Amino acid sequence: MTSNDSSWGGRRRRACGALLLLLACVAAAAVQASAPAAVAPQARGVWRFADDGVVFDNRQEGARLGGVRRAGDGRYGVAVTPETQPINPSPWYGFRVAAQRPRTVEIALDYGAFRHRYRPWLRRAGEPGWRAAGGDEFALGDDGVARLTLALDDRAVEVFAQQPIGIGEVERWSAALAARVGGQVETIGRSVQGRPLQALAFGEPAAPDLVLVLGRQHPPEITGMRALLAFVDALAGDDARARDFRARHRVLVLPLLNPDGVAEGHWRGNANGADLNRDWGPFREPETRAAAAAIAAQLDGGARRLAFAVDFHSTWYDILYTVTEDPSRAPGGLLRGWMDDLQTRFPERIRERPGPAGASAVFKNWAFRAYGAPVATYEVGDATGEAETAELARFAAERLMARLAAQGTTP
Numbered sequence: 505m506t507s508n509d510s511s512w513g514g515r516r517r518r519a520c521g522a523l524l525l526l527l528a529c530v531a532a533a534a535v536q537a538s539a540p541a542a543v544a545p546q547a548r549g550v551w552r553f554a555d556d557g558v559v560f561d562n563r564q565e566g567a568r569l570g571g572v573r574r575a576g577d578g579r580y581g582v583a584v585t586p587e588t589q590p591i592n593p594s595p596w597y598g599f600r601v602a603a604q605r606p607r608t609v610e611i612a613l614d615y616g617a618f619r620h621r622y623r624p625w626l627r628r629a630g631e632p633g634w635r636a637a638g639g640d641e642f643a644l645g646d647d648g649v650a651r652l653t654l655a656l657d658d659r660a661v662e663v664f665a666q667q668p669i670g671i672g673e674v675e676r677w678s679a680a681l682a683a684r685v686g687g688q689v690e691t692i693g694r695s696v697q698g699r700p701l702q703a704l705a706f707g708e709p710a711a712p713d714l715v716l717v718l719g720r721q722h723p724p725e726i727t728g729m730r731a732l733l734a735f736v737d738a739l740a741g742d743d744a745r746a747r748d749f750r751a752r753h754r755v756l757v758l759p760l761l762n763p764d765g766v767a768e769g770h771w772r773g774n775a776n777g778a779d780l781n782r783d784w785g786p787f788r789e790p791e792t793r794a795a796a797a798a799i800a801a802q803l804d805g806g807a808r809r810l811a812f813a814v815d816f817h818s819t820w821y822d823i824l825y826t827v828t829e830d831p832s833r834a835p836g837g838l839l840r841g842w843m844d845d846l847q848t849r850f851p852e853r854i855r856e857r858p859g860p861a862g863a864s865a866v867f868k869n870w871a872f873r874a875y876g877a878p879v880a881t882y883e884v885g886d887a888t889g890e891a892e893t894a895e896l897a898r899f900a901a902e903r904l905m906a907r908l909a910a911q912g913t914t915p
């Protein structure tokens with residue numbers, strides 16, 4: 505953290521100065537006291553470089569900025585730092601930068617021992633949306649250094665590792681979808697820092713089969729989040745197939761299981777620095793405990809069957825992980841048919857990589873061991889575009905609904 509690293513300068517004003525934020529910091533410290541494994545929250549603040557008239561800050565949700573170092577006139581290094589180590593190499597960053605007078609600045613992303621992964625996205629205050637940094641704005645040098653060259657003025661530019669999808673956006677999506685199809689949004693528990701964990705349920709309340717959709721265990725995995733939204737939107741569609749599907753199935757969606765990690769710009773973990781997708785079994789974390797309880801409640805002591813489960817993530821390329829010993833992967837099985845549909849439609853793009861369920865505490869393996877469910881980890885490439893992500897996810901949902909209808913509701 506910057507507080508321990510005097511080489512990262514600028515005159516930073518700590519966000520905890522204000523009374524309300526001070527109280528929040530005290531509350532956060534109390535949470536840490538009861539959970540000794542908790543990682544220190546990111547130091548939120550403002551880095552001012554008066555000589556250059558340039559200001560950085562990391563106060564918005566999802567931001568992550570470990571410090572700013574001035575390397576020369578209009579030249580800076582920003583520290584991209586994880587919440588804990590060792591950690592999966594997903595170096596997420598997010599910050600805002602502005603200049604009092606129009607000028608160009610050069611910003612190097614300093615990953616420490618990690619390598620560049622996410623090409624930056626930009627949004628200028630007053631402009632409608634995010635855009636990928638252009639070729640004249642971003643370069644990854646032969647030396648591995650990622651450099652931004654930005655033409656700034658007094659309208660702040662947000663620089664994020666991916667086009668963010670925030671907690672509020674997912675909550676609004678859940679509420680709108682529930683209103684559209686007569687579903688319910690429920691708070692199933694609280695995160696380590698006390699944020700509500702939301703579940704969205706829709707479909708036939710008395711249906712014997714449940715379809716389970718899980719997402720955002722890992723905060724930086726935005727392309728997977730986007731696929732989840734398109735997949736569930738298709739299940740909630742107004743076409744005949746989707747309406748018929750909802751008449752015969754219950755759907756439970758846990759769209760954003762790690763809100764603390766999303767808010768803090770974590771690379772991987774929750775507020776305790778724990779990887780939630782290694783906690784299905786130990787259940788040491790409140791997020792996974794709440795999710796498992798909500799799933800168990802929907803399955804109602806075996807009265808309802810888990811017909812299919814899918815957990816959305818992102819990685820370097822599109823790939824689906826399945827469970828080797830899952831009988832539904834055999835010819836005639838639900839997972840085999842679904843996977844064949846995807847591979848036939850997207851032959852160059854969709855790979856399946858089965859692995860043994862073993863004793864691993866990954867969600868997929870737990871869902872198979874606990875409920876014998878056909879299950880997949882659905883990974884979307886970091887750089888897979890918005891339209892192709894949505895196209896594949898919609899197709900995956902349509903083929904799942906068609907395969908479930910063909911299979912009927914016989915166990």
Ligand SMILES: [Zn+2]
Pocket residue numbers: 722725816817818
């Ligand atoms: Zn992941």
